[in-house]
Amino acid sequence: MNLRSLIRHETLLALLLVIVLIVLSFQSDRFFTVDNLLNQGRLMTEIGLIAIAMTFVIATGGIDLSVGSILGLTAILTGVFWQNVGLPLPVAATAAIAAGTFAGFVNGVIITRFRVPPLIATLATLALYRGLAEGISQARSVRGYPEWFYVLGQKDVLGVPTQLWILLLAAVVASIILAYTTWGRTVYAVGSNEVASRFSGLSVEKTKLALYTASGFAAAVAAVIFVSRVSTTRSDMGTGIELDAITAVVLGGTSIFGGRGTIIGTIIGLCLIQALKNGLSLAGIKGDGTIMLIGAVLILAILASNLFERSGTRT
């Protein structure tokens, strides 16, 4: 029942994506072009990376609201380590990613050691990390990165935007992990019944700690890509990205209560949102109309899949 309904949601969503793609390409002949689609891929990479990690977190029944702030903090640290500390840029970026990962690790510690509900813990660190970013940067931007650094965010490799390769790699690796490994199995088990997982000898705390750390890592990597794409660092980077990522994950069929969800669903959800944003804009609809439509699609998609599921399994 579970598996069947899961496939249903994703099939439904994929179908919706196809319809949206078709409709939008009729609206504007510039929409369904290789260039445009690749470019959209570039634009959704940061959210995509965060959403992939978020899929794991939400599948365990948790949530991470602090990712946007971690992104901001990591971006700032990249700049500060490079410009103010004088580290070579690769070292600075690596150190900043390490710090962002550590911020995720701290979330994990608060959640697993102190047993603070994830929503509250990350709501608190949302404020804290953003504050750190602002304090450390003293509201200064760091600019003027060397040209090679922009390969990551602005250039192509084999005709495909560099960061899209990273997103694809992350998606493939994450799908495999979630579907075929002991780690993925633990994620679903913890999300469905944490107590029973603990009683089965699964390392619940370790898994959760690792997930929040991974979520921090994803946000940190996204930060460096983001910096490279926009060629500057600011402490307000990534504000509000957590809600966008959660929207994509939930739209992709991951249950907010945990226990189910797939990476492919998240990716379809992401593509759907990005296609709507881009396609509607090309079709001459303004940004405010687009976000209204995305809100409606989110509610309707979940509504539809609820109805399908209920009609299929219960009378």
Next chain:
Amino acid sequence: MRNVVLSALLALSFSTSLSHAQSVWTGGDDLPTNPLACDATPATAAAKPYDGGQPTNAPDRKGKTIKVVDVPKLVGIGYFNATSKGIADAAKEMGTMDAKTDGPSKANIDDQVTLIDNYITSGVDGILFAANDPVAIAPVLKKALGAGINVVGYDANSSPDARQWFVNQAEFNGIAKAMVDSMATEIGDEGAFAIVTSTFTTPNQARWIAEMQAYQAKCHPKMKWLETVEAQEDNILSFNQSNTLINKYGDELKGIFGMTSVATPAAADAVTQAKKCGSVAVVGLATPNAMKPYVGAGCVKSVVLWNPVDLGYAAAFVLRAVADGSLAPGATSVKAGKLGDLSVINGSEILLGAPTVFNKDNINNFDF
């Protein structure tokens, strides 16, 4: 072990940031400042060669109707409504411009970049922008230039080479001088003041504050700079922060600068509601409509602002001129409809003029 290393990293980052936080927090940026002379001597800017960018393979758009998109920092605030109105007015007047405004709902660099990117794909002829971040927006603007699109900025600049021209509402040091001089007139040369700004990361505000600080040190050295507080783009928060400043400093506080069109009316309201009209002066950047009640009640004497409708209007005309080829690198002035000739400064900027100071007498003549 890993924890130790990482905590060390975090500690390191703290210490470095503290080391470059030398002075009190003024909220200014750290770019070089260029305060104007204390009297009315106009600045003598060295002529600079054109430093803007050029579109590649732009089609000949002379006299043809062009499709233009205006991407402000964000939509939904009075200021950008006014610029948008100016653009629409100009488009109507010219009859050869098909302009629309579309911006992010939050002043967010990423959303803005994405929007512009979409419009490049959709194939516009011209882009007008007000940048949330001068550097972050540069790559996408360069992409627009690369696609043969004419790009003109207004209100908030980008790196010069990422756009063709920038319509400068008023030079930073000019605004700074007008603000500080107004304040000095109201509270005297030894008064103490505080600042309410949006966020420290907003480039224009940070630039103005830095210039204000430089100008105050140079021309009104005895004025006391108390502190700068952040209030986002949130008018209730601005109101609360202004109140807190009034409460904290008591009679010591003589004036409040509002750095945004959100903060200034809120500060004025705080002063009004605290019944401090006359004893705490409010000087700031704001749109006239929002300030009419306070100016009318005599609580605020003067509001500094260029006319944003004119700014949008001028930007549209500049874009038209660029598309027509009548404004080319090296030009010294450009004709902007009813505004007449506007002069070129700093290589690739077009100056709107001196900022307007609104007061009780003229504020009702403006509606934006």
Next chain:
Amino acid sequence: MSSPVAYVSLTGMSKSFGGVKVLKEVSFDVRPGEVHALLGENGAGKSTLIKMMSGLYTPDAGTIVVDGKELKFSSTRDAGAAGIATVYQELLLFPELSVAENVFLGNYPRTSAGIIDWAEVRRRTRDLLDQLDTYDLDVDTKVLSLSVAQRQRVEIAKALSKNARILIMDEPTASLVESDVQRLMAVVRQLRERGVGIVYVSHRMPEIFALADRVTVLRDGAHVATRDIGEVDENQLVSMMVGRSIESLFPKADASIGETVLKVTNLNHGRHVRDISFELKRGEILGIAGLVGSGRTELALTLFGMTPATSGEIAMEGKVVRIGSPRQARDLGIAYVPEDRGQQGLVKAMAIRKNVSMATIERLSSGIFIKAGEEAQRALDAVKRLSIRCRNIGQPVGELSGGNQQKVVIAKWLETKPKVLILDEPTRGVDVGAKAEIHTIMGELVKQGVAIIMISSELPEVLGMSDRVLVISGGCITGEIARAEATPERVGAAMTAHRTGEAA
């Protein structure tokens, strides 16, 4: 006392779920002042029937007549208004609210101003609890800190608060220890004296013969028989329930007892595990008896690494080991089938296959990848070996009956090839047939040399299955009794041995 006129009578009740008929034209009635036992294996339709009586389900067909009037229940409120109250097996209480509030929730006494009269709520709760001889419960305590027996008392008080004429009790003793069962039975008798009609659902024969006036048996959703209790004996009832006769309820298998596999010395954890020492040998079943809160489960949790020992020594096969987590316990060959199957034992939304492999998932993997084929094969084997009744191994465990769910939990732990298997209430909430099957499985395991620790509240089970009985009270061992000497009296005395002293 028992009047021959029924207060509630149900006639021709039918109900289907998803096309499956779970109840077929069943008739049932309850008279004031009688205890009417309702029997049947899991899935026989007992729950469905009582849920219709209490207004949770609407019948597809059939009539409900209360006190001479035909009624339709569309919610539990309707049933409540008709004088029918239910004490559910799952004890449907609000953990964050106080005892008093739980009793009167939805039914508060009001002051003249129309607001809730909390003083009255507390006073009346006190009264009700006193009527149930429950003097030891503060009405302001949050329910989350109460024991199962105490919660049940709260449920009964709640039913009484509504002046229920009919009280439905769904397996009220399933999670009680013997002493609490006795108290509960006293309460039931007291209610009967007052003229309350009681529907008593239970699997436990002794209680039924001790309490019931009449008994109704359901099988496969159909009514089998309704008899006065004097007309039937235990064997007849069992064969009515299962449709065949069961040879022996406790088939103690003879296994050869081998060398010591687990040796525990002076083990301590908190207040509930104090200075525990014992040995366990291969092929032995060690029964652990004790009251709720005596420290039985806590001892198991300490051995299993859930609440690691604060002092003392555990030796597995002669080697002293430290057990700090269930993982370590598992790797040492200790398995624990927990008391609370739904919460602790199973991931109900997951397939049988995934539940069976849950404790051995690393062993079923090469590198980090799960070997899906082998996993499925092992699950198929387990289903066959333990005769788990299911559609296929992809079926979510939550859809299985209680007994089959329990077999899945056992299967999961057998996958770890345990040397020591701890079974905590292995047959609670399991029907007669499945119970016997579980006992048979235990017998087979000891023959293979597994050592079993069995915790049970059912004294006959402990006495019937164990080679040796360890009695725990107040966190300490108060008796170690060999099978031959283990009588209900000796074990019962040891269970309360230190208790009085401790409580003071």
Next chain:
Amino acid sequence: MMTTTVEATARSRAAPQRPGFFKRLFAEYGQEIVVLAAIVVLFAVVTMVNPRFISANNLTTIFSGNAYIAVAAIGMAMVIVTGNIDVSVGALIGVLATISGSLAVAGYPIWFAWLAPVLVGMAVNAIIGILVAYARIPSIVVTLGALSILRGGLISVTGGTWITDLPPDYLIAQKQILGLPVPLVFMVVLTLLAAFWMRYTAFGRSLYAVGGNAEAALATGIPIARRTVAVFVIHGAFAGLATILFATQLQVIQSTVPPNLELTVITAAVIGGVSILGGSGTVIGSTLATILFATIGSALIFVNVSAYWLRAVIGLLILATVLADMLRRRGRS
């Protein structure tokens, strides 16, 4: 035989001692007390640094400047008590403020301009509630969608125009009742009313039942779906009331959504002790938490914390409160 021994032991136990008054108070209102203590400590410390901190004016700023957040948090606390959440309230308040202000400027009666946001808030949240209760979509999903719709809709409709020229009578938040600022009175009265309602009425208690154990609530005859819709509608009414304070505080109404308002409101509710899992917490706590935030914001300016580090310090303080609560809970169990 055994029966008698057991009965005897049970009877021999005396009725338990009722824990002392303070112990019970702490058990029941632990988090509220922690927050209150934090406020008191902050006041004491900051006043020592700068006595102006407890001047009447500053108290007014602290207590009434954020009253609209407290009022919104009352409804949010109720929603969270039933085990739901609403991330769209900030956008809703932005929309309602525009509606209210437009009506006032258009010359409708003032009372109507005040009533409208309450009614519209209830209507919007009724839809949200129905989607949550009857279509069984998790509340976070519905409200995430609603957030987008409301935010986009606000900009589409207003085009970002500010509302000015508000009639002076409309500006109720600037007025005083018995010498006290209206927002303060609103906040205190609404908090007490809501707290009383949640404590002393069957309807109010049923919210705890729904959030504490939905299955048990159903078995008790509480119509869960109807209650869920009701709690969202009530929350909408409080959002409307909050809007009145928000819209009338100044002489202009901004037609944008206050940034991060929803997170502030949620944070206030949870820091005030409302369990995110549902079933426990009070509106007294959420109001105290709002006051705590306002106090922190003001205090940091008074003690000259660098404005750059302000948010970091606020974050740290929130985290400290959360951890203190967890340690307290653990100490209790």
